[in-house]
Amino acid sequence: MTRLLAIATLLAACTLATAQAQAPARVSVEGAVHTADTFTVPPGGRLSAAALAAAPTPEAYPTGAMLLRRQALQPQVRLKAGLAHDLAELQRDTDDPALRAIAADLAAWLVTAPVTGRVRTELEPRRLEFMPEADFPAADGDRIVYPLRPATIRIVGAVVTPCELPHAPMRDARDYLARCPTRAADRDWLYIVQPDGEVHRLGIASWNRSPPQALAPGAVLYVPLPERALRKLDGDFNAEFAAFLATQPPSPPAGGPTP
Numbered sequence: 001m002t003r004l005l006a007i008a009t010l011l012a013a014c015t016l017a018t019a020q021a022q023a024p025a026r027v028s029v030e031g032a033v034h035t036a037d038t039f040t041v042p043p044g045g046r047l048s049a050a051a052l053a054a055a056p057t058p059e060a061y062p063t064g065a066m067l068l069r070r071q072a073l074q075p076q077v078r079l080k081a082g083l084a085h086d087l088a089e090l091q092r093d094t095d096d097p098a099l100r101a102i103a104a105d106l107a108a109w110l111v112t113a114p115v116t117g118r119v120r121t122e123l124e125p126r127r128l129e130f131m132p133e134a135d136f137p138a139a140d141g142d143r144i145v146y147p148l149r150p151a152t153i154r155i156v157g158a159v160v161t162p163c164e165l166p167h168a169p170m171r172d173a174r175d176y177l178a179r180c181p182t183r184a185a186d187r188d189w190l191y192i193v194q195p196d197g198e199v200h201r202l203g204i205a206s207w208n209r210s211p212p213q214a215l216a217p218g219a220v221l222y223v224p225l226p227e228r229a230l231r232k233l234d235g236d237f238n239a240e241f242a243a244f245l246a247t248q249p250p251s252p253p254a255g256g257p258t259p
Contacts, residue, residue, distance in 0.1 A: 025138040029054035031146035032061070041138040047121075048128035048135050051144060056125065061149035064195035064218045064250035065123035067136070068143040072117040079244055084110055086233045090225075098184040099229055102158050106241070109156075118247040120197035147250055150195070150218035156245070157223035158185035172212040173221060174204055182223050191222040191242040195250040199242045218250035 027050035028038040034055040041049045047067065056062060087107040091100050122134035123144060129135070155163040155176060163180035173192050188205040195218035203210040215221075222245055224238035 023140070025140040025142065027138050027142040027144065029144045029146070031065075032057045032059050032148050033146055045138050046128070046135040047123070047138050047142070047144065048125055050138060050142075051123060051125040051128060054144070054146075056146045059148055060146040061195070061218070061250070062124035062127075062146065063216055064147050064150070066116065066143075066145045066147075066197075066249065067119045067121050067123060068117045068145065069119045069139060070117060070141045071139065072119050073115055076115045076117060076244070076247055079240060080110060080113070080115055082235070083237070083241055083244060086230075086235075086237050089233060090229070093232060094229060096184060096229065099225065102184050102225065106157070110244075113244070113248060116247050116249070118197060120246070145249070147218075150250055153215050153217070153219045153221065155180040155221045155223065157191075157221075157241070158182055158225050159223055167215065167217045167219075170214045173202055173215055173219075174212075176215075176221060177204075177223070180223075184225065184229075186224040186226045186238070188227075189224055189238070191224060191238065191245075193220040193222060193242055193245045195219055197246040199239075199246050201239070201242075220245055220248075 024043055025041045025045065026038050027041055027047065029050050030036045034057055035053065037054065039050040039053050084107060087103045087110065090103040091107070094100050094103070119136075121136055122128055122131055123146070151167055152164045153167050153176060155165065160181040160183050165176055165179055173190060177190070188203065188208060190202045190204050192200040192202055192213060192215065194200075195216050200213065202213055222238075222242045227238070230237050
């Protein structure tokens, strides 16, 4: 499903170029911007036109900004449904009560998680002007959301309770785990979901230890379920769950609303 999601997302970002070249696109920009509005981008126009018109404030966090695109919704609906199916199978088939409890917790969270249609791209307005490969053609109905800069990172997955911890610059991702007890977790791998939607798999065992990896504010650490327990499932559950996490809004600042 992860490969299919990546292909579908790429198509969603790129396939309507001909139609977009012939008609204007309405793009809404919201969040930490000077002018939250729906902008009409001329035929053939790019996302940077709407982003520059909205003018993110100095408090905005472009690293966690989200492009939400209608064409990306359906692949993410299928991804979410597949994950829900896998978690139901795992709860039914496992003999491990801790693993069954984790699967139930993840399933309960998944029910509440929105399908956003997020497409990963650069959304810092000035950088877009100099990165034409990231400055996608605007599509009608696009939404761009600029959040405020978060001050924490989250740890989810095979943990006793999801944790929200203060972000520390340059701290290795693995160091955060000591403050968030795990259960029924894979001992070899950890997934990093950076606030721009980039996903990394980090080796944490002695045999596969990856170089230190710092987190950006608002990142999510996904503690995966043990691979041995997932062999009966189709696909790569842990990678797919991390991919779905990458579509979610970043954590808001303390006391702030979720975008």
